[in-house]
Structure formats: C-alpha cells, structure tokens
Amino acid sequence: MRAAVLAGPGEMRLKQVDRPEPGPGQVRVKLEGCGVCASNLTPWSGPEWMSFPGEPGGMGHEGWGTIDALGEGVTAMQLGDRVAALSYKSYADFDVAEADAVVKLPPALHGQPFPGEPLGCAFNIFRRSDIEAGQTVAIVGIGFLGAILTRLATDAGARVIAISRRPFSLDVARQFGAAEVIPMEDHGGIIERVKELTDGKFCERVIEAVGKQWPLDLAAELTAERGKLIVAGYHQDGPRQVNMWLWNWRGLDVINAHERDPARYIEGIREAVDAVASGRLDPSPLYTHRYPLERLGDALNDTRDRPDGFLKALVVP
Incomplete structure (x- = not known):
C-alpha cells in the first residue's frame, strides 16, 4: 500500500x-x-x-x-x-x-x-463546558472546532459571541449561529465590546480554541466571576503563563478539555455520528x-x- x-x-x-x-x-x-x-x-x-x-x-x-x-x-x-x-x-x-x-x-x-476524532473532540469539549440555555458563551478562535462548538452552544440555547482573526471565520460563525462576532484585532477593544454586550458581567462560559498565549490571556479576561474558562486549544509548542491574580480574584473554574481516555473519545464520536446522521449538525461546509x-x-x-x-x-x- x-x-x-x-x-x-x-x-x-x-x-x-x-x-x-x-x-x-x-x-x-x-x-x-x-x-x-x-x-x-x-x-x-x-x-x-x-x-x-x-x-x-x-x-x-x-x-x-x-x-x-x-x-x-x-x-x-x-x-x-x-x-x-x-x-x-x-x-x-x-x-x-x-x-x-x-x-x-x-x-x-x-x-x-467523517473525520471522527475531531468531531468527537468537539462533542467532548461541549460536554465538559457545561453550557446551558440563557448563558452567554464566548468562543475565541473559529476554525473547525470553534464553528462546531458555536452550533452546539447555540442549539443548547446559549448566546454565542464568536471572536476570530479572519473575516471568513467570522462569516462561518454567523452561519453556525453566533449572535455576535468580533474581529480578533485589539485586546482592549475586544474586552470593552464583550463588556458592553454583557452589561459589564462578561461571559459565564469562555472556550479558548486557538492554542496560543494571547487568546488564552484574552479568554480569561472575558470570563465572568465564578464562570468557567475551557481550554480547548492545542498548547504544545511551549510553556504558557497565566494571570493567576485574575483567575483567583474572579474565582474561575478552569477546565482542560483534552480527553486522554480512548473510551471517552469513542463516546464523543458516537454522539457526533448521531448528530450528523439525524441532521442536527451539518459539518460539510467546514x-x-x-x-x-x-x-x-x-x-x-x-x-x-x-x-x-x-x-x-x-x-x-
């Protein structure tokens, strides 16, 4: 072969x-x-x-x-x-x-x-994120993973704010249900815009899906007091620093959403198969x-x- x-x-x-x-x-x-x-x-x-x-x-x-x-x-x-x-x-x-x-x-x-592993990964991250109807969810980074999470969170009744670098990605986020989109250009400007959209409360859930230092820093600042910061980005190119002062002061729950149990991976793939086969999710545009x-x-x-x-x-x- x-x-x-x-x-x-x-x-x-x-x-x-x-x-x-x-x-x-x-x-x-x-x-x-x-x-x-x-x-x-x-x-x-x-x-x-x-x-x-x-x-x-x-x-x-x-x-x-x-x-x-x-x-x-x-x-x-x-x-x-x-x-x-x-x-x-x-x-x-x-x-x-x-x-x-x-x-x-x-x-x-x-x-x-049907690339099962990344589809299953999205469903596992969504499960770990504990997203509920009525929450505001920021997703930092709209690639394949971020787009699917946008759809899953929207279908769960959450209001999604999508943040990404490329105009094309922001268009995809809109197509997959994002209520608001913000170009990932200016750190302070993004924070002020999310603050405005949430009446100063920020987001109950924030998913970082880039895997770089700046998006991780930004994601923490967008997370509300007692909110959950979900790390879905692939951070394997070197060590990271975190603002422990901020994490501690806001009482954040920080979740590393990367699974390592093969059985959990397979369960996520099964969930993805059911969702795509039933028509609840259409990943084909991605x-x-x-x-x-x-x-x-x-x-x-x-x-x-x-x-x-x-x-x-x-x-x-």
Whole structure:
C-alpha cells in the first residue's frame, strides 16, 4: 500500500510499504480519507526532539473508511462495515485499529466524509463546558472546532459571541449561529465590546480554541466571576503563563478539555455520528479543502498558513 512518511522538517514522502495485518481484537480499515489536524504542525516543523523518518502513515488520526479484514476474536464488526476509526497511522491507504476504537457509520452518512476524532473532540469539549440555555458563551478562535462548538452552544440555547482573526471565520460563525462576532484585532477593544454586550458581567462560559498565549490571556479576561474558562486549544509548542491574580480574584473554574481516555473519545464520536446522521449538525461546509495523499505536505502547509477560505483539510487516498 501507499503511506506518507515524514522524512524531515517540512518534508513528506510517499512510499510503498506492506499492508498491515490486524492482530487479535483488531480490524483493518481501507481508508476513504483522513482529516488533517493542527496537532500535526509541531512534528511537521521538525522540533529537536523529533527523529526521522517517521512511521509510515504516522500523525494521521482522523481516518474513516471500510473494514476489509478482521482480527481473531472480533465479532461486533463485519467486513464491509463503514466506520470512523480512532487509529494513528491513517495517512495511508489502510490502517489498523482496535475493534473497540471504531464506530460504525449508518447508511444516512453514505458517501459523506467523517473525520471522527475531531468531531468527537468537539462533542467532548461541549460536554465538559457545561453550557446551558440563557448563558452567554464566548468562543475565541473559529476554525473547525470553534464553528462546531458555536452550533452546539447555540442549539443548547446559549448566546454565542464568536471572536476570530479572519473575516471568513467570522462569516462561518454567523452561519453556525453566533449572535455576535468580533474581529480578533485589539485586546482592549475586544474586552470593552464583550463588556458592553454583557452589561459589564462578561461571559459565564469562555472556550479558548486557538492554542496560543494571547487568546488564552484574552479568554480569561472575558470570563465572568465564578464562570468557567475551557481550554480547548492545542498548547504544545511551549510553556504558557497565566494571570493567576485574575483567575483567583474572579474565582474561575478552569477546565482542560483534552480527553486522554480512548473510551471517552469513542463516546464523543458516537454522539457526533448521531448528530450528523439525524441532521442536527451539518459539518460539510467546514471541509473546505481536499488533497490527494501525495499532496499531504501542501495540506499541512495550508493548515499552518490558513489561506483565505480555509477551515479544514481532508486527505483522500
């Protein structure tokens, strides 16, 4: 099969490798595609701790496709089942996953791309955020994740204030239900605008979905007394500083919304499957760019550089 191999900083190569065989309790998935995650950008940049070449298919963890081989003891899945998989070498034609780490996709999703991991991540973050009707929720950073959270919070009856850098992202936030949008330009100006919109009380819930220092600082300042600050951004490019004086004075609850329990990931994916299949959520406008596997490097560069109109890249073998 073909698999992408990270050969060096910013260098991806396509290689022919042996097709993986499922072991006991595993399934093999013939991949239809894999989403590109911002978490890939750190290894793509080639930090000192990276070693090269990487594993074939490595970094790809948002795959979906059809089961074409069953390992010993697998009875809950069948050959031909279409699934979203929580596996980790999906920048390839095939990948292997634990049988309890795949979620069957119903006929209602036939032909639709379904990067299960980021969709499930959004539902898990929403659950951890404890958003209720009548609350004002600020979402700092409107990419794929921020847009879905905008829809989920709006559908829950919350009033969403979307804050993002790009005009295109703010347009998407409006389409996904945001009541107010604010360009992410001036720190003090954003604070004053949110203060005005909330009669000086700020927001009961604030979700930081960027993964950088400034958005984290801003998110804390937008959180009301006894409110919840939810850290959903991927902060893996270095240490962060926090304004503990502010966090303490306002009595904030700070939630790191990153799950590490695979079972919780799978539960989030199941919730996403139900929501998309029922029509309650339509993520299709967010899949803005598609690339063949041999152009994975371009997909990673665009995920980093965010050209106009870009939200989410899918790699389709």
